Amino acid sequence: KQEVTQIPAALSVPEGENLVLNCSFTDSAIYNLQWFRQDPGKGLTSLLLIQSSQREQTSGRLNASLDKSSGRSTLYIAASQPGDSATYLCAAASGYSTLTFGKGTMLLVSP
Amino acid sequence: SAVISQKPSRDICQRGTSLTIQCQVDSQVTMMFWYRQQPGQSLTLIATANQGSEATYESGFVIDKFPISRPNLTFSTLTVSNMSPEDSSIYLCSVLLPSGGFNEQFFGPGTRLTVL
Numbered sequence: 289k290q291e292v293t294q295i296p297a298a299l300s301v302p303e304g305e306n307l308v309l310n311c312s313f314t315d316s317a318i319y320n321l322q323w324f325r326q327d328p329g330k331g332l333t334s335l336l337l338i339q340s341s342q343r344e345q346t347s348g349r350l351n352a353s354l355d356k357s358s359g360r361s362t363l364y365i366a367a368s369q370p371g372d373s374a375t376y377l378c379a380a381a382s383g384y385s386t387l388t389f390g391k392g393t394m395l396l397v398s399p
Numbered sequence: 400s401a402v403i404s405q406k407p408s409r410d411i412c413q414r415g416t417s418l419t420i421q422c423q424v425d426s427q428v429t430m431m432f433w434y435r436q437q438p439g440q441s442l443t444l445i446a447t448a449n450q451g452s453e454a455t456y457e458s459g460f461v462i463d464k465f466p467i468s469r470p471n472l473t474f475s476t477l478t479v480s481n482m483s484p485e486d487s488s489i490y491l492c493s494v495l496l497p498s499g500g501f502n503e504q505f506f507g508p509g510t511r512l513t514v515l
Binding site: 292320322324329330331332333334337339377379385386387389390391392 | 400405430432440441442443444447489491493495498499501502503504505506507508509511
């Protein structure tokens with residue numbers, strides 16, 4: 289059974305810092321890995337999707353990497369802003385459509 | 400991507416009652432899913448809503464408690480039956496769509512349910 293762990297559970301940084309969020313998964317036979325953002329009490333916004341054959345994806349200030357052999361993914365946020373404050377979730381797709389989510393990293397960026 | 404809406408956005412319900420949550424997508428999709436996010440927890444898949452047939456439920460979830468309808472390729476409902484305070488959660492629907500040559504899941508805004 290796939291298990292996804294995210295570290296740290298919470299992170300507080302001043303504006304402008306670069307930061308890294310970590311995600312690990314136990315079963316390396318994944319179809320893809322997705323990173324989502326969730327604002328308090330809201331739904332999920334898809335940030336980046338990395339296919340199993342890819343090593344990284346970039347969108348603006350966000351860069352996600354994937355190392356299947358070690359069961360790890362990282363989300364790098366450059367020049368953080370207060371608007372980046374949210375919970376970040378990673379989810380591993382073990383099949384065509386089955387997503388297993390981590391518990392998330394709650395990020396607070398202070399002005 | 401797709402525009403996914405859910406109704407209601409939030410509700411406060413009494414123990415023992417039932418609530419039906421609607422999910423509407425602006426395009427036809429083959430695969431729709433229902434998730435639950437309990438307070439402080441991550442998302443857990445409840446079931447896959449299949450068009451024209453019964454939903455496929457994950458371990459720990461049963462049709463009597465969470466009946467699902469999928470009358471067409473753009474709409475689905477999830478009912479939370481005989482509610483208890485433990486059912487207080489955010490309920491989210493999602494769809495699987497082709498994106499950049501692959502398939503990606505997109506989520507609705509969620510329904511925040513509080514059971515008293």
